[in-house]
Amino acid sequence: MKAWRRPRAEPAEPVPADTIESLMARLDAAAQVRLGRTLAIRHVNTGSCNGCELELRALSNVLYDLERFGLRFVDTPRHADILLVTGPLTRNLRVALEQAWDATPDPKWVIAVGDCAIDGGLFKESYAVLGGTGLSVPVDLTISGCPPSPTQVLAGLRALLEVNAR
Amino acid sequence: MTGEPAARATDVEGEAPPPGRPPLRHMLSPQDWIATAQTAAEDSWVLLAHWAEPAAVHALYLDPATPGVVPVSIAIEAGAYPALSPLLPAAALYERMILDLFGHVPGGAVDPRPWLDHGAWPSEHPMAAPSAPRTDRPAPAARAEQPDAMILPLGPIGRPIGEAALLRLTLDGPVIRRADSRLGFTHKGTLALMRNKSPRTAARFAARLSGDATVAHGLAFAEAAETAVGTAAPPRAARLRVVMLELERIAGHLDTIAEVSRLAGAASMRAACQLLREILLRACHFAFGHRLMMDCVVPGGVAVDLTPDGASALLQALGAVAARLPALRRDHEGVVPGARLSGTGRAGRALAESLGVGGVAGRAAGRAFDARVGFMPGYRTLAVTPAVRPAGDAAARQAVRIAEIGASLRLVSSVLEPLPPGPLTVALPQVCGEGIGCAESIRGDVWHWLRIDHGQITAAFPRDPGWALWPLATALLQDSVTDDVELIRASLALPASGMDL
Ligand code: SF4
Numbered sequence: 178m179k180a181w182r183r184p185r186a187e188p189a190e191p192v193p194a195d196t197i198e199s200l201m202a203r204l205d206a207a208a209q210v211r212l213g214r215t216l217a218i219r220h221v222n223t224g225s226c227n228g229c230e231l232e233l234r235a236l237s238n239v240l241y242d243l244e245r246f247g248l249r250f251v252d253t254p255r256h257a258d259i260l261l262v263t264g265p266l267t268r269n270l271r272v273a274l275e276q277a278w279d280a281t282p283d284p285k286w287v288i289a290v291g292d293c294a295i296d297g298g299l300f301k302e303s304y305a306v307l308g309g310t311g312l313s314v315p316v317d318l319t320i321s322g323c324p325p326s327p328t329q330v331l332a333g334l335r336a337l338l339e340v341n342a343r
Numbered sequence: 344m345t346g347e348p349a350a351r352a353t354d355v356e357g358e359a360p361p362p363g364r365p366p367l368r369h370m371l372s373p374q375d376w377i378a379t380a381q382t383a384a385e386d387s388w389v390l391l392a393h394w395a396e397p398a399a400v401h402a403l404y405l406d407p408a409t410p411g412v413v414p415v416s417i418a419i420e421a422g423a424y425p426a427l428s429p430l431l432p433a434a435a436l437y438e439r440m441i442l443d444l445f446g447h448v449p450g451g452a453v454d455p456r457p458w459l460d461h462g463a464w465p466s467e468h469p470m471a472a473p474s475a476p477r478t479d480r481p482a483p484a485a486r487a488e489q490p491d492a493m494i495l496p497l498g499p500i501g502r503p504i505g506e507a508a509l510l511r512l513t514l515d516g517p518v519i520r521r522a523d524s525r526l527g528f529t530h531k532g533t534l535a536l537m538r539n540k541s542p543r544t545a546a547r548f549a550a551r552l553s554g555d556a557t558v559a560h561g562l563a564f565a566e567a568a569e570t571a572v573g574t575a576a577p578p579r580a581a582r583l584r585v586v587m588l589e590l591e592r593i594a595g596h597l598d599t600i601a602e603v604s605r606l607a608g609a610a611s612m613r614a615a616c617q618l619l620r621e622i623l624l625r626a627c628h629f630a631f632g633h634r635l636m637m638d639c640v641v642p643g644g645v646a647v648d649l650t651p652d653g654a655s656a657l658l659q660a661l662g663a664v665a666a667r668l669p670a671l672r673r674d675h676e677g678v679v680p681g682a683r684l685s686g687t688g689r690a691g692r693a694l695a696e697s698l699g700v701g702g703v704a705g706r707a708a709g710r711a712f713d714a715r716v717g718f719m720p721g722y723r724t725l726a727v728t729p730a731v732r733p734a735g736d737a738a739a740r741q742a743v744r745i746a747e748i749g750a751s752l753r754l755v756s757s758v759l760e761p762l763p764p765g766p767l768t769v770a771l772p773q774v775c776g777e778g779i780g781c782a783e784s785i786r787g788d789v790w791h792w793l794r795i796d797h798g799q800i801t802a803a804f805p806r807d808p809g810w811a812l813w814p815l816a817t818a819l820l821q822d823s824v825t826d827d828v829e830l831i832r833a834s835l836a837l838p839a840s841g842m843d844l
Contacts, residue, residue, distance in 0.1 A: 220503065220504045221500055222500055222505070222506065222507045222529070223507075224507070224528070224529040224530075224531055224840075225506075225507075225529065225554070225840065226529075226551040226552065226553060226554045226557075226840045227506050227553055227554040227555055227838070227839075227840050228551070228554025228555070228557065228635055228637065229554070230504050230505065230506070230554070231554055231555055231598065231635065232634075233504050234504050234598070234617075235617070235620070235621055235624070237617070238614075238617035238618055238620070238621045239614060239617070239618050240618065240621050241621075250503055250504065252501075252503055264529065265531060267528065267529055267530060267531060268461075268463035268464055269461045269463050269527055269528045269529070269530055270499065270500070270507060270528050270529070271463070273499055273500050273507075273528070274500075277500065299536075299547055299548065299551060300531045300532070300533075300536065302536065303531055303532030303533075303535065303536055304464055304465060304466065304469050304532050304535065305464060305469070305530050305531055305532035306531055306532065323637065324554065324635070326628075326634065
């Protein structure tokens, strides 16, 4: 099959205009513009089933090739511009999320990835779950899906990049 | 087992049970409960699962001689029951879970510390009837450490794009003297959410116990529900389940091999596995409408049929994996991964057996157990030969994964064409009953137990392979060096969510 003999990153779709607009508004509010078109991402799991992680890991495969957009995953929130949050916010991980948020330098963005991170998803009625990421830290962008496909996550991240470059 | 314990058969009836699954669950006296555990320890029975309800505690044993499974129960008296952990180390984590969720005290347990409960829930013992308001349970004293011991905590969200768990390592220079694990961070209250729902609704929670084993959990849950009400999936659905489970295995093994390769410095192997996995997931999306096939298995059958060109898309993707497999095998035997993996995280067969470790980790340590052989009705007419290696180290686990990818490729191809015609689901009758289902996931055998009362689930428990893998991991980490921690974790594919419930 051709695809694996000569793998090449796929052409990326244009970023939806309304996503950029809504993010621009937030960035203006922050009144800061970062230099360069590179963003560091820290993943934070707040109770995921690991399905969302599977798709985040897929972002580094050669077909999506996250790094060509200047996006890379980092190991510590201290070096991060973006917190990519997956999973319903469990009571047992709330503190860990808040610590990660506190440790991330300003300006920072929080993206809630997946239906669980948006509002608790299927688990919102549980005694062990608070709800979505937004109950604990401010969220800038949500990407729905269970789990969202790598293409959807990539579109969201690139929207942030566009904003960042303006 | 010598002398069947004095048993009172409970209410479970129905058609002929699937192979290896009993129609009866024995209610035992405290003496027989302990006698059974003693016999289990002596006769190499495996404790597969250990769980509770508000008024009783259950254990599921595997008797490798028959082979078959034996479910037993004991009633709770004065809030307590005799602990199994002094006889069976594999029971320790379950006992901590049972105490946290139900408040049943395991008398004489080896480890009384909390497991899932981190003090953040609104009530104590949320599964007890009625659940108790939170009182300040005195924190059990931490284990005595040497005063100058260096402690390295890893987690709960320390890893790049991974599951949330905490490892606490006691170091002596670079050597790990003690490894302790703490899970429960991703506890989502799944058992409570499944209660009072129809099997069809509760299946969505089973499918979200562990994303990379969503088909396995969904399938084991569905078969438990079908057994409980005395029905079975129609032939076409049974075959499609096999296709989905094997696709999940290939994708999951590729993911694990990629991660282990990354840590072992084999970059090209990592890139190749990631790409093959992506090709496969796209074919799954094309064929079944979901990349991970989440919610595709439902109680009574399957929710989706193959799309018209689905079979050929799958076969094409499988062809891409098959074409690359010899190169993967060669790369694996090459110098770079070989030197890093051989001898790392070596598990002995006796340890794997005593902890009930199945799956890749068990088979790579010489324990030939595979739930597809003899326990899954869908595989009754299919030839599955477990891939077994004796060495027990990370290299052996990698080799088993590669061998299993090859076997799964052959299995899917043989099942896909031709698929039997016919319906995709049967309706589940609104009756009462109890059932056990199992599936061989990417990490090992998944078991689901549930009870249905007129179409509603009244109690359920899913046993993820993590219950056996974490005790194995902490044993393997002991006396390893800190540089190997991530490699050992990755090579065991240590989960969290599935056992966090
Ligand atoms: S959104 Fe879906 S895939 Fe993601 S964590 Fe929730 S249940 Fe899992």
